[in-house]
Amino acid sequence: EDTLYERLGGAEGISVVVDHFIDEISFDRRIYPFFKDSDIERFRNKFSEQLCAVSDGPCIYSGDDMPTVHTGMNISETDFNRVVELLQKAMADSGIPYTDQNRLLQRLAPLRGEMLHR
Numbered sequence: 001e002d003t004l005y006e007r008l009g010g011a012e013g014i015s016v017v018v019d020h021f022i023d024e025i026s027f028d029r030r031i032y033p034f035f036k037d038s039d040i041e042r043f044r045n046k047f048s049e050q051l052c053a054v055s056d057g058p059c060i061y062s063g064d065d066m067p068t069v070h071t072g073m074n075i076s077e078t079d080f081n082r083v084v085e086l087l088q089k090a091m092a093d094s095g096i097p098y099t100d101q102n103r104l105l106q107r108l109a110p111l112r113g114e115m116l117h118r
């Protein structure tokens with residue numbers, strides 16, 4: 001059986017999704033302000049690594065933990081839902097099938113409590 005990582009297209013597939021995701025963020029009036037002073041190359045790198053790791057790919061996440069990263073941002077449910085929507089859009093635009101989109105989102109969902117209202 002394929003791993004979710006393989007179903008997403010491996011490193012190449014994830015890199016396409018993350019490019020689309022960063023594009024979506026940069027055009028989004030609600031979410032862009034959170035990122036305006038961020039090092040986007042670092043974000044690209046660490047977020048890709050995290051997607052690889054949670055989808056059972058050959059990566060070990062080397063970024064900071066989720067509470068540390070998102071503390072001080074005061075992220076609301078609406079902000080969180082919007083980011084999920086942008087990631088969904090990025091996956092759809094990358095040709096990831098709907099069921100695989102949902103599989104990935106299900107694996108990220110448990111992290112929600114680590115970033116809200118901090």
Ligand code: HEM
Nearest residue numbers: 034035038039043046047050063064069075079080083108
């Ligand atoms: C499931 C949802 C999310 C995941 C898996 C996630 C994951 C990550 C990861 C892996 C990083 C990079 C960490 C590092 O540099 O070591 C990061 C950074 C960041 N995230 Fe999230 N994130 C999520 C939701 C959100 C939301 C909802 C917002 C804001 C609305 C947000 C705003 C940011 C910002 C601004 C950075 C850059 C921080 C910096 O400049 O140092 N994230 N996130």
